[in-house]
Structures are given as C-alpha cells and as structure tokens.
Amino acid sequence: MSKEAVLQFYQFVLNSPALKDNFSAITGLPELIKLGAKYNYIFNQEDIAEASAIYAQKSSETEDKNGQIGLFKKTDADFSEKHSQFYHYEFKFSDVSGFEEIDQEIEKLKIKPSTVDMELYEKSFRDEDFNFASISPDSPEFKQQYDEIMKPCFDSKISLPEHEYTQRQFHLINLDLHVDHLLYEDYLMTKVRLVKLLEKLFGFEIKFSGSLWYPPNAYRLWHTNENQPGWRMYLIDFDEFESNSESQAFFRYMNPQTKELVTIEDKPKLIRFFKVEQEEDKLFWHCIVNATKFNRWSFGFLVSDDWMDNFLLRNSNKK
Numbered sequence: 001m002s003k004e005a006v007l008q009f010y011q012f013v014l015n016s017p018a019l020k021d022n023f024s025a026i027t028g029l030p031e032l033i034k035l036g037a038k039y040n041y042i043f044n045q046e047d048i049a050e051a052s053a054i055y056a057q058k059s060s061e062t063e064d065k066n067g068q069i070g071l072f073k074k075t076d077a078d079f080s081e082k083h084s085q086f087y088h089y090e091f092k093f094s095d096v097s098g099f100e101e102i103d104q105e106i107e108k109l110k111i112k113p114s115t116v117d118m119e120l121y122e123k124s125f126r127d128e129d130f131n132f133a134s135i136s137p138d139s140p141e142f143k144q145q146y147d148e149i150m151k152p153c154f155d156s157k158i159s160l161p162e163h164e165y166t167q168r169q170f171h172l173i174n175l176d177l178h179v180d181h182l183l184y185e186d187y188l189m190t191k192v193r194l195v196k197l198l199e200k201l202f203g204f205e206i207k208f209s210g211s212l213w214y215p216p217n218a219y220r221l222w223h224t225n226e227n228q229p230g231w232r233m234y235l236i237d238f239d240e241f242e243s244n245s246e247s248q249a250f251f252r253y254m255n256p257q258t259k260e261l262v263t264i265e266d267k268p269k270l271i272r273f274f275k276v277e278q279e280e281d282k283l284f285w286h287c288i289v290n291a292t293k294f295n296r297w298s299f300g301f302l303v304s305d306d307w308m309d310n311f312l313l314r315n316s317n318k319k
C-alpha cells in the first residue's frame, strides 16, 4: 500500500479508455479505493492524500475533505464575464428531446443503500440546522452559526464523524460513500452508462460530482463549493411528489451581486445548472432542503463552460 500505487493507478486509468469512463462516474474516495483494488492497485485514503498533493502539480486534479475527486478544466474568465447576470438555469427532463433513456438510468440510480444506518441518520437531525437555510450568508448573525457548524471541518484537531450524514452541514446520504452493499456494482455501471448517454446527448464533456439521496427532512447547509469552480448540472428526482403540499423541497442561493436570496422549489425530473466561483466577491452560496415526506435524489455533474452553446441554445425554443 503506497502513494506510488495511487500514481500508477492514475497512469493506468489515463491509458485505458474503458477505465476513463469509470473515472468520470466516480466521486468518492471509497469508490476510488474500490476501483483501484479491482485492478490490483491497493491503496488507502492516506495514500490518496499524499499522491494527490504530487498529482495536483501535474494536472488539475483536486480533492476536498469530503472526498470529492475532480479532473476538470478551470473556469473561463471571458465566459464568466459574458454570462455573469444569470446564476441558474432550469429545464424539465421533458424539455429535452431524447432524454427518455437518461430518465430510465436515473430511475436505477435512485437507491437506498442497506449500509446506511437510518436510525442514526434520523437521530442526527437538528432543528436549528434545518432552519439555518433561512439565514442569509450576508446577515450579521450568519458567521457565528456557520463557524460553529463547520468547526470539525476547519479544525484539523477535531476528527470528522465516521458517517457523512452525521456531519452537521451534511444531513443527507452521499451514495458514493457507500460501496459495500449489494447494489453497488450495478449502481456504478449505471453511472458509467449515464455519463456516456449525457455526453452523447449534450455534446460536451461530463464528470460526476456527487450522487445524493435526501430522505425526508434532509438538508445540505450553506456552502460555496469554491474548491471545485465551474458549471454544475444537477438531475433531480423524487420517489413521490405532492405539488400542492406546504412542505417544500428547495434549492436556495444568494445572488452574489445583490445578496438577495433566491429560492427555487424542487420538482420531480428537473435539470438545474448553476455556476460555482472561487473569487471572494463572486462566491455562490447555496443550500438545499427537503422538507417533504418523500425521498429526493440529486445527481451532480461537472460540465464544461461551453455547455450553453451545445445545450441551452439547442433547447431554448422548447422551454
């Protein structure tokens, strides 16, 4: 077990088209470790951390504390100037012709891994965190509460809880951190197929950035994703839905220019695009809450900066 095994595995991936497809479909460190082991490259999280520090100098590979892995080009400054007035775009699956096959694959990804301790998940719910979404990142009371919630992430002396859904800012299930259940192999193959279908349909390069299950009362608290700048595409769906219910599931963000809070209600079968920035005055603060009694899934992707040329213009007349 060593960082060399990680570097050799990266090299192996770069030289193997089939494995590159797998690499575009995985996001979590457990997924990377499992994929490496399948090809006899044995390494652990510490090895990856060491190897990533070396690899980052050679490529645009990044990794954060929650185990995100990314191989994607940085934001284009000209593009960002040109489109800075728009912060999000939404489409229904049905707006996009040829999306039926993708919809079928999404159905297969809406899993509930047996390795999730739902009792522990429910016990980790905190009212004050659930309500934190109503406090603007621009308000005076925000910082103190945010710092308190994020303490274990920012202070290396405090260890993060073992399960992601017991971290205060992350009361949801990151499907990609659960690789030891019976559905995982099929789940990974579905993700690989989905990336290929999306790339074919949209005509731009795509990489999975996260696969998240939001059970009832799940939330992802305010964050900026500034360590992975660029455009995101999320495919969102539910198991059931009541459109007239008072309890909503929503995506909320703060307009970086006006500081206004924008709340967009989630609905089944939705495609959402937004852009993550790294500069302090452009940070894209956002949060997600599922206050419904239904299960919500969202599948996130890093998409190239020219997605709009290939997708928005082609589909805008169908909106």
Ligand SMILES: [Fe+2]
Pocket: 223, 224, 225, 286
């Ligand atoms: Fe995010």
